[in-house]
Amino acid sequence: xxxxxxxxxxxxxxxxxxxxxxxxxxxxxxxxxxxxxxxxxxxxxxxxxxxxxxxxxxxxxxxxxxxxxxxxxxxxxxxxxxxxxxxxxxxxxxxxxxxxxxxxxxxxxxxxxxxxxxxxxxxxxxxxxxxxxxxxxxxxxxxxxxxxxxxxxxxxxxxxxxxxxxxxxxxxxxxxxxxxxxxxxx
Numbered sequence: 585x586x587x588x589x590x591x592x593x594x595x596x597x598x599x600x601x602x603x604x605x606x607x608x609x610x611x612x613x614x615x616x617x618x619x620x621x622x623x624x625x626x627x628x629x630x631x632x633x634x635x636x637x638x639x640x641x642x643x644x645x646x647x648x649x650x651x652x653x654x655x656x657x658x659x660x661x662x663x664x665x666x667x668x669x670x671x672x673x674x675x676x677x678x679x680x681x682x683x684x685x686x687x688x689x690x691x692x693x694x695x696x697x698x699x700x701x702x703x704x705x706x707x708x709x710x711x712x713x714x715x716x717x718x719x720x721x722x723x724x725x726x727x728x729x730x731x732x733x734x735x736x737x738x739x740x741x742x743x744x745x746x747x748x749x750x751x752x753x754x755x756x757x758x759x760x761x762x763x764x765x766x767x768x769x770x
Contacts, residue, residue, distance in 0.1 A: 585619070585620065585621045585624075585752060587707075587711065587714075587749055587752070587753055588706075588707040588708070589615065589707070590619070590624060590745070590749045591703045591704070591706045591707040591714070591746075591749065592703070592704065592707045593612055593615055593616065593628065594628075594703055594742050594745055594746050594749070595699075595700040595701075595703035595704050595707070596608060596612055596700070597612065597628070597631060597632075597742055598659060598699060598700045598703070598739070598742055599700050600647060601635075601640070601643050601644050601647050602644075606640060609632070609635065612632070613632055616628045616629060616632065621748075621752065623748050624745050624748045624749060624752075627741045627742070627744045627745040627748065628741070628742075628745050630738075630741050631738055631739075631741040631742055631745075634738040634741070635738075646737075646738075647739075650732070650735075650737055650739055651739075654731075656727075656728075656731050657728060657731050657732060657735070657737075659698055659699040659700065659728075660695060660697045660698055660699075661697045661699055661702065661721040661724045661725060661728075662675045662676055662679070662695075662697040662721075662724075663697070675697070676695055676696055676697060679696040679697055679702075680696045682717070683696055683705055686705070686708070686709050686713065688704075688705045688708055688709070697721075699725070699728075702717065702718075702721070703746070705717070706718060711753050711754070714753065715750070715753055715754055715755050718750050718755055719750075719755050719756065719759065719760065722750070722755060722757070722759065722760030723760055723761075723762070725743065725746065725747075725760070726747070726757075726760045726761055728743060729743035729744065729746075729747065747760070
């Protein structure tokens with residue numbers, strides 16, 4: 585199994601489905617077919633099948649409705665964890681510093697807590713470092729996963745795949761679930 589490639593695949597699939605995304609989808613499908621770990625592969629294949637069963641316009645509308653208009657289902661993990669609290673700004677600065685220390689550059693187009701950017705970072709650093717980062721935000725990501733599943737949203741499949749990969753890498757998923765419970769109480 586190639587965790588870096590799997591993080592990149594999930595990152596790509598979580599991004600805005602523009603023309604570049606659509607043009608890259610055939611290559612992504614080929615990479616998914618090469619995955620040997622069936623539980624992970626199954627989730628990604630189901631997601632791509634859902635995309636293929638929708639028109640480009642319908643899929644774009646689904647993305648916008650899910651991530652751009654859903655306060656509880658956006659892809660900014662510190663927002664899911666902190667909301668609009670002042671501490672969020674500090675956390676964003678800390679994330680940016682972590683990225684810079686590892687030689688990873690985040691563009692000004694996205695905040696460093698944007699989940700696809702975070703997964704790109706995780707694909708480029710040692711497993712221990714990616715595990716620490718994902719475990720730290722695991723509760724917020726788990727909460728997003730739960731919200732997506734409660735909406736019967738196909739994007740939940742990608743977060744299932746992410747947690748499968750995190751588990752294989754050694755992230756304690758039970759701790760992520762417990763962190764989620766604390767976030768929900770806020």
